[in-house]
Amino acid sequence: MASPDKHQTEKNHHFIQAFHHAMDGIIGTIHNEPNMRYHLIFALAALLCGLILQITRMDWLWITLAIFTVILAEFANTIAESLSDLITHGQYDPLAKQVKDVAAGAVVVAALFAVITGLLVFGPRIWSLILN
Numbered sequence: 584m585a586s587p588d589k590h591q592t593e594k595n596h597h598f599i600q601a602f603h604h605a606m607d608g609i610i611g612t613i614h615n616e617p618n619m620r621y622h623l624i625f626a627l628a629a630l631l632c633g634l635i636l637q638i639t640r641m642d643w644l645w646i647t648l649a650i651f652t653v654i655l656a657e658f659a660n661t662i663a664e665s666l667s668d669l670i671t672h673g674q675y676d677p678l679a680k681q682v683k684d685v686a687a688g689a690v691v692v693a694a695l696f697a698v699i700t701g702l703l704v705f706g707p708r709i710w711s712l713i714l715n
């Protein structure tokens with residue numbers, strides 16, 4: 584969804600305008616960040632597994648939390664990268680390195696949480712399917 588005014592710098596005047604810009608941010612991140620597309624593919628796979636294995640409401644809560652944690656971490660990583668690039672203009676800066684590395688580390692930690700959640704929720708069910 585394209586924003587109505589590409590050159591706006593003043594505050595949004597109404598909710599619809601703010602929503603357009605938020606959609607620009609979401610779609611732009613999916614378009615520009617391959618890692619975000621990988622996260623979404625894994626999220627879709629987890630949702631399909633949940634449907635097929637008929638997980639409980641509590642398990643859906645954990646899976647949903649894991650999915651949104653990873654996606655939010657990737658958004659934070661993208662913000663950190665964009666701000667670093669805006670400030671450094673491609674020049675090496677040790678603080679920019681720290682910002683980008685810590686932001687990338689946050690995504691790794693979130694992904695680890697998602698993997699552990701997936702193993703705890705799907706592992707026993709898949710295991711019992713294999714044994715039966």
Ligand SMILES: Nc1ncnc2c1ncn2[C@@H]1O[C@H](COP(=O)(O)OP(=O)(O)OP(=O)(O)O)[C@@H](O)[C@H]1O
Nearest residue numbers: 618660664671673674675676677679680683684687
């Ligand atoms: N301006 C800079 N100054 C210092 N180090 C930088 C700078 N830009 C990038 N780097 C280093 O290069 C690495 C890769 O940079 P990049 O912008 O591709 O971030 P990234 O976290 O790998 O991106 P993505 O999450 O999209 O894979 C950073 O983690 C950082 O260590």
